[in-house]
Structure formats: structure tokens, C-alpha cells
Amino acid sequence: RAKHDGRNNYAFYTESLTQESAAKLKLQSALHDALSINAFHLVYQPKISFKTGKPVAFEALLRWNDPVLGNISPAVFIPLAEKIGLIQDIGNWVLKTACKQAQSWREQGVHFGRVAVNVASQQLQRRSFVAEVADILEQTGLPANCLELEVTESGMMSDQLLVSQYLAKLGNMGIELSIDDFGTGYSSLSYLKKLPIHKLKIDQSFVAGLPLDTHNTAIAKAIIAMGHALNLRVVAEGVETQAQVDFLKGCGCDEVQGYFYSRPQLPENLSEFLLQH
Numbered sequence: 001r002a003k004h005d006g007r008n009n010y011a012f013y014t015e016s017l018t019q020e021s022a023a024k025l026k027l028q029s030a031l032h033d034a035l036s037i038n039a040f041h042l043v044y045q046p047k048i049s050f051k052t053g054k055p056v057a058f059e060a061l062l063r064w065n066d067p068v069l070g071n072i073s074p075a076v077f078i079p080l081a082e083k084i085g086l087i088q089d090i091g092n093w094v095l096k097t098a099c100k101q102a103q104s105w106r107e108q109g110v111h112f113g114r115v116a117v118n119v120a121s122q123q124l125q126r127r128s129f130v131a132e133v134a135d136i137l138e139q140t141g142l143p144a145n146c147l148e149l150e151v152t153e154s155g156m157m158s159d160q161l162l163v164s165q166y167l168a169k170l171g172n173m174g175i176e177l178s179i180d181d182f183g184t185g186y187s188s189l190s191y192l193k194k195l196p197i198h199k200l201k202i203d204q205s206f207v208a209g210l211p212l213d214t215h216n217t218a219i220a221k222a223i224i225a226m227g228h229a230l231n232l233r234v235v236a237e238g239v240e241t242q243a244q245v246d247f248l249k250g251c252g253c254d255e256v257q258g259y260f261y262s263r264p265q266l267p268e269n270l271s272e273f274l275l276q277h
């Protein structure tokens with residue numbers, strides 16, 4: 001393996017480097033098998049509307065429990081999956097599983113609003129993505145207006161014209177589109193105005209420390225004002241305290257999500273939350 005992966009790198013191999021790359025290879029090969037051995041599952045975290053106090057969506061978050069390596073964070077394995085070409089398969093599994101879950105909620109009469117699915121840059125840039133989403137909706141029976149897609153700024157910046165055409169198609173189907181982790185990427189404001197999206201999700205790094213942190217206070221206020229000026233709704237993620245809730249509500253933020261309301265949970269453990277709301 002090392003021979004193929006590390007062209008001309010032999011000279012740089014030290015004991016610790018070798019160990020590090022051995023660990024990386026282990027992780028990669030485990031990730032290759034994860035789908036086929038059913039090592040993935042989804043947890044769901046609600047987004048609450050300030051207007052109604054009710055959940056308007058549940059975001060699906062991917063969890064990987066490897067039998068040998070244990071739990072690995074998506075912040076680690078999603079970038080790896082992108083790097084080694086597994087994100088399409090994994091992404092489609094997530095989309096399908098989340099749509100199936102949502103359809104089963106519908107059949108049980110559970111009011112979940114929409115199910116929100118994270119989309120990696122590489123998925124969005126694929127020519128076949130729109131057709132794949134349409135296929136999955138058809139297969140699972142979920143109406144498009146029960147789905148939300150969260151895309152990142154980096155996902156939209158690379159091939160702007162093409163990606164905005166894809167987004168327009170998805171939006172025309174009735175799917176809601178959000179920009180995730182807003183403020184951490186490089187979207188230009190003029191570009192934002194042209195994109196067919198509905199919502200901005202303020203990254204949790206700007207929500208931390210509200211309302212005492214003066215920088216984050218300014219940034220959060222500015223994103224909310226700008227979002228509203230562009231006719232977009234604004235969501236805050238990573239909300240953990242009552243003080244953050246009060247501040248965001250006071251600034252006119254539209255939706256909130258975070259441990260303050262609920263941690264991401266298995267669908268079977270969400271019934272209590274759903275009963276309370």
C-alpha cells in the first residue's frame with residue numbers, strides 16, 4: 001500500500017510517520033467497509049422556530065461506530081470520505097435513510113416539518129445529484145417539501161454557475177436549501193444574492209459566547225440583518241444556553257438548534273421531545 005500511496009516519500013519516513021500512516025490506512029479501510037457491515041446510523045436534532053416554539057425540521061447527523069475502532073466523529077471521517085471517493089455512496093445512504101425515516105414519521109402522524117440532510121461539496125457538484133435526490137424521494141415516497149438540504153459555502157463556490165443551476169432545480173422541486181456553517185467560508189455577498197437559497201445557518205463558532213463576546217455579538221447581528229435584507233431566514237446552530245436564546249430571539253433570528261433544546265438523538269428516543277412540543 002505504502003508503495004502506491006507514498007510516491008518518493010520513502011526518505012521522509014520516520015518511525016512515527018509510519019505509525020501515523022498505518023493508523024490512517026486502518027481508518028480508510030474501515031471506512032471502506034462501514035456501509036457493507038452496517039456500521040452507520042443517523043441521529044436527529046430538531047430546529048425550533050421562534051415564531052411558533054415548535055420544531056420545523058430535524059437534522060440528520062451521521063454516526064459511525066466501527067466494531068474495532070469505536071466511535072469516530074463525522075468531522076474526521078466525512079473529509080476522509082471525500083478524499084478517498086466514498087462520499088457519493090455514503091451521502092446517498094444518508095439521504096435515503098433520512099427520507100425513509102421521515103416518511104415513516106409521516107405515516108405515524110408525527111409532525112416533524114422537514115428532515116434536513118447535510119450535503120458535502122463533492123455531492124453537490126456532481127452532475128447526477130439532482131436526479132439522485134429525485135429518485136430517492138420517489139423511492140421513499142417522501143414529498144420534496146418535507147426535505148431540506150444543508151450545503152456549505154465551499155460546496156457552492158467552486159463551480160458557481162453550475163451549482164446554482166442545480167440548486168435552482170432542487171428548489172423548484174420544493175426542497176428547502178440552507179447554507180450551513182455560514183460565515184466560515186468565502187461566499188461573496190454579491191454571489192449570495194444570486195443564489196436560489198432560503199436560509200442561512202450561522203456557524204456555531206459565532207454562537208459560542210453570545211451575548212457577552214462582543215465580536216460574536218456583532219457578527220451574529222450582522223448575519224441576521226444581512227440575511228433578512230436578502231429575504232432569507234436565519235438559523236443559529238450550537239445554542240446551549242437561555243442567554244443565547246434570549247439574545248438571538250431579540251435580534252430577530254428565525255430558528256434555533258442546539259443542546260439547549262435537544263441533543264441529536266436516535267429516532268426511537270425522540271418521542272419524548274415530540275410529545276413535549
Ligand code: C2E
Pocket residue numbers: 045060061062073074075078091094118119120150180181204237238239240257258259260264
Ligand atoms: P453541522 O452540519 O454544522 O452540524 C452541527 C454539529 O454540531 C453536529 O456535530 C452537532 O452534533 C453539533 N451540535 C449540535 N448542537 C450543538 C450544541 O449545542 N453545542 C455543540 N458544541 N455542538 C452542537 P456532528 O454531529 O459531530 O457533525 C459534525 C459535522 O459533520 C456536521 O456539522 C457536518 O458538517 C458533518 N456531517 C455530519 N453528518 C453528515 C452527513 O450525513 N453528511 C455530510 N456531508 N456531513 C455530515
Ligand code: MG
Pocket residue numbers: 059118150180
Ligand atoms: Mg448541518
Ligand code: MG
Pocket residue numbers: 180181201203204237
Ligand atoms: Mg452547521
Ligand code: MG
Pocket residue numbers: 181203204237
Ligand atoms: Mg457546523
